[in-house]
Amino acid sequence: MTEMSVNKRAAILSFILLFAGLLLWEAVIPAQKAAGELTEYERLTGGGAQKAGVPPPSQVLEKAWEQLSNPFYDAGPNDKGIGIQIGYSIYRVLAGYVLAALIAIPLGFLIGMSPVAYKALNPFIQVLRPISPLAWMPLALFIIQDSEASAIFVIFICSIWPMLINTAFGVAGVRKDWVNVARTHELGALRTAFTVILPAAAPTIVTGMRISIGIAWLVIVAAEMLVGGTGIGYYVWNEWNNLDLTSVIFSILMIGVVGMALDAMFGVLQRFVVYSE
């Protein structure tokens, strides 16, 4: 047999692991009792939920098929398709994220270019950065008085730091020789910023953007559990309250898939701006 490429072998191994994992999962779950067969007592003590709760993968797959074949149905506030819920979440993430980028990148540029601005703003950044984004939630709800906008604000506040810090760091670290090339060619401040400093710092900036979108996606789930109404986070919580663990597991998987897709987008962008010296 000829040597297979590493990629091929890895892909085969991945499939084997997936298959074995699903098989194991299926095997260890005892046949599920339908909810109707539970006694009143079992239902009240929650005993039934524990035993009957964890569904086998076949059921999750079935659920996935059912949900994904009609992702955008809308049957009232508590019954929307998974596509709609994810759509709400993505909308909130992007809104907060874009706002954050619009502020973080220019501000990061300024901080990176000016040692004074860096020193002056650094203490604020260091204090604000480690605050859990969800800790802002009560304050946001009180001040903004709107759950939707509060969720967006939380995304904004959590995604701003990695972008701000990476932009400042990338801009401050631009090799002096490159800046000198711009200076000896009499480029104005704006031309220098766009044709030399931005491309030089772009890989670091995009890394910050990639970290931010990852954090934003982590945070939106929690934020939506708090504010409720719509979104994938709310969906997970709602299905948990309905004791529909099949849907919970399915939506957990969907959260992973969407997160991966968002990250992959920035992976592509990163490949586009990267350079080697």
Next chain:
Amino acid sequence: MTTPFLSVERLSQRYPDGEGGTTTIFENASFGIERGEFVVILGHSGCGKSTIMNILAGLAEASEGVVIMDGKEVSGPSLDRGVVFQNYSLLPWLSALKNVTFAVAARYPDWSKDQVLSHSKKHLEMVGLSADVFNRKPSQLSGGMRQRVSIARAFSISPKLLLLDEPFGALDALTRGTIQDELLKVWAGTNQTVFMITHDIDEAILLADRILLMSNGPYARVAESVEITIPRPRNRIEIVEHPNYYAIRNHLVQFLGKRSKELAGPTDAAENRPVTVRIDKTAPAAPSPKKLAV
């Protein structure tokens, strides 16, 4: 005395020495460069060559003294003074061609895209690069090719003064040789004034009209100005057979080996001008030995 094209007047550079005092790198250095001249500066590491060059480029400011070029005082960098740094002077995210068009477009903002492009390509071809490497990024080029691109970029904007800081310092001897030839060829076609730093004595003799010798720092001085009395066009192989070659070379080796140390230290002179040294074994007045003992 007529003022030369570039006139460096009583230039001093001092830095804080980290203990509250100051270190003087060089003091009251004065020298001139004529239009179209190729001047090379030689001196030990740390004597302040790059510092002088950065001041000439307008990238750094001297503690005291002025540089006057073409009747105007140098303040800040300008397209009139092109610089080739030892490393990293190419922008790594741009292709070889874009690195040159970047400069050409900055120099000639009124030119059309096509004009910029053909002018840039012409200069890349002049330094011996073929069209198949135009679209490569610097990281995909050899060290020699990268420096060729830097040189093409510098010549493409025809600066009044071209500053080269050890442009071939990172190259192996063979590549160095071929690029020196390229540089000579490109330079011969222009009337470009060049000021270059090097550590390589043979390179200096091959390229220069005049070599400035610096004594060791601190308080370094541009002590001598050695005329290279070897006619052009020169070529690496034949130049060594010229009667003046080893005489000049020995003088330079002597200076760098011994006298640069002896001359070190402060002087009382208000102005330190280099002494002109002319070594010419072919001149009729000189007691000319037919063959030079090597």
